[in-house]
Amino acid sequence: MPFSFLFLSRKIYQIVPENQTEFSEFILLRFSEKPEQQGPLFGLFLGMYLVTVVGNMLIMLTIGSDSHLHTPMYFFLSNLSFVDFCMVSTTVPKMLVSLLAENKAIPYADCLVQMHFFMIFSALDNFLLTVMAYDRFVAICHPLRYTIIMNPRLCGLLVLLSWIISILNSLLLSLMITRLSFCAEHEIQHFFCDFAEVLKLSCSDTLITYVVLYFITGLLGMIPFTGILFSYAQIFSSILKVPSAQGKYKAFSTCGSHLSVVSLFYGTGLGVYLCSLVTHSSWKKTVASAMYAVITPMLNPFIYTLRNKDIKNALRKLISRISSSNR
Template sequence: TSDMGPRNHTAVSEFLLLGLTDDPALQPLIFSLFLSMYLVTVLGNLLIILVVSSDPRLHTPMYFFLCNLSFNDICLSTTTVPKMLQNIHTQDQSVTYTGCLSQACFVIIFALMENCLLAVMAYDRYVAICHPLRYTVIMNPRLCVLLVLVSLPMSMVDGLLQSLMVLRLSFCTDLEVPHFFCELAQVIKLACSDTLVDNILIYVAICIFAGVPLSGIVFSYAHIVSSVLRMPSAEGKHKAFSTCGSHLCVVSLYYGTGLGVYISSVVNDSPRKTAVASVMYSVVPQMLNPFIYSLRNRDMKKALKNLMGKLASFL
């Protein structure tokens, strides 16, 4: 790609992913760090799915949603990290035009799915704590499956719509994406044609798919807190808060890091620093979720011990 003359979008064959740093000495460190984070993410989340499916006592709405979250976390990490590892390993930063748009599309789908699942989990905790007697009636298996199934097509439609809107843009000479994956906003910045519609679409999608779930989470927790504070016994309060503790940690981590990245991109004019910051929401929460849920949760610990016991006797 030495001959980078002006091109229109029909001739764009590839983008260059600049990654997190130019320093060749740091590449092996970044490679091993991301490889280990990826392996921990995949194994940790697979373990949660395995533990929940192997223990009938965990066949409840809360753990059904947790399994979906774990599966989604594996998908989100798999969309970004392996390509980055491949680029470092082969010392080739290129990504095809189609590959770049596909990656951007999948990142949007799984990130939106994460928002929806976190909101659904907050609703589940709200019903469990504010309407405990009607919990099994309200959170019936049909509703649980429906909530997940509705989230998926909505995420997919938005991901496809945003990616397809990029197809009408024309790109010029500078095709370097200052990131370790094809983030849609960064790709749009490289276009020479008018990107107003694309940018409006991104903001609308963020308002709907991050704003609405987040409002749902805040609404649920406002009710949960007022309900818990009215409980007479300290033990009841503690039990109610402990069932929400893991979810609150995950929500704070995901939205907190996302907000941090957004603020850093506004304050920083260096896209590289923003790329480093975005590792915080695109890789770290997915890796930590299994630990947050398994370490804070008595039922999970018990089920994990049982599973280990079974495996040990089997081996």
């Protein structure tokens, strides 16, 4: 995958249309224009970024170091942690540099690359949560056939397919942006290059781009969400058939963490969409987007470690192993 990232990044840098001669950069307006608030904002987002990086790295290291966690569920979880780590690394470091240097400009090509990779990782989050819901569906509704259905080949294929669809979707939208003109106004009401906000600044005819955007968003948003709803409808139906209360609790606890992450992901995503519809305040939109793009990836490791005994036990073993090796 890193080689495909490098190839796509180079392509986006090379595709700068001829009509982009009026300016060479966008201006990210961030959260606040007040100089006295830049320091606290820098400290806040630096702290959240470090927590996100450390939390997701620990999840990946814990799963990789414990052979008992080499199962489909934790394979998908390690991929989700990697994607969350990449998503915050796409947006937050640039914002931290701009806060520290008080420079709000981002070059046109850098903006396209940032937008491209953010769309990849946000789509991957969506697909991986869907795949994880399917995994829980098979585990609870078809436990005797679980190891046969969720074999390593199928798991790898599901993750690979998620990557391919996400990359192709992002590449299509990024290439459509390069065909637009940006003549005078180039201030983005955001802390990163969001596709919808960049599209608003174009002085070209954006009707086709909006149609494609809404179609793809609806298609790639509703199909995975419908898949998650169907999986959990079947899961709840199976759990209700379990005779004992202890059995119901044990069955439900295996998908409690995933359900919490799904609720957080779609809840914050819906909040961003509704906020863009009901308010014209750029500050409120930016805060809503920060909940989706920064806070959700930060909370995911906590949700899985606090609600999962296997992860907590493996994490204790990893920490004790590291501490003993340093003595």
